Amino acid sequence: MAASYISVPRDLTKVKSKLVFNLTKRQLICFSVAALFGVPSFFLIKQIASVSTAAIGMMVIMMPFFFLAMYEKNGQHLEVILGHLIEATFIRPKERPYKTDNYYAALHRYAEAERDINNIVMYNEAMRPEKKKKGREENLDDFF
Numbered sequence: 001m002a003a004s005y006i007s008v009p010r011d012l013t014k015v016k017s018k019l020v021f022n023l024t025k026r027q028l029i030c031f032s033v034a035a036l037f038g039v040p041s042f043f044l045i046k047q048i049a050s051v052s053t054a055a056i057g058m059m060v061i062m063m064p065f066f067f068l069a070m071y072e073k074n075g076q077h078l079e080v081i082l083g084h085l086i087e088a089t090f091i092r093p094k095e096r097p098y099k100t101d102n103y104y105a106a107l108h109r110y111a112e113a114e115r116d117i118n119n120i121v122m123y124n125e126a127m128r129p130e131k132k133k134k135g136r137e138e139n140l141d142d143f144f
Contacts, residue, residue, distance in 0.1 A: 002135075017098070026069060026077075027069040029064070029069075029072070030065045030066070030068050031069060034061075034062040034065035034066060035062075037061055037062065037065070038059075038061050038062035039057045039058070041057060041058055041061050042054050042055065042057070042058040045057040051058070105115030111122050
């Protein structure tokens with residue numbers, strides 16, 4: 001008596017739910033869009049050129065959608081990988097020099113900033129007119 005075994009993956013995060021024809025929702029959408037662009041292009045190219053040229057043209061038009069549907073590396077789809085590639089190649093600067101923040105220079109900047117703040121406070125207090133001291137009597141105008 002032969003036993004039937006079903007292999008169950010240990011990492012269940014890689015398991016994707018299948019819908020129709022054992023395809024995921026992403027694959028169904030990408031294949032449908034590829035068909036929407038590829039089939040009409042086949043008939044348009046067939047009017048101008050031969051059938052084999054039209055078939056090659058249809059494959060060239062549909063291929064990016066197939067790559068979007070099927071390609072996945074390290075859990076990232078093709079558009080994410082292309083986005084990282086474009087960002088690293090064109091958007092971010094080419095040279096990224098390593099800049100250290102010297103601890104003693106940071107302490108020196110902090111001391112200078114604190115000294116400047118104290119000078120500003122002392123200047124404002126020196127320029128403020130003195131209030132007359134009134135002993136225990138309080139005037140209501142001081143509160144408002």
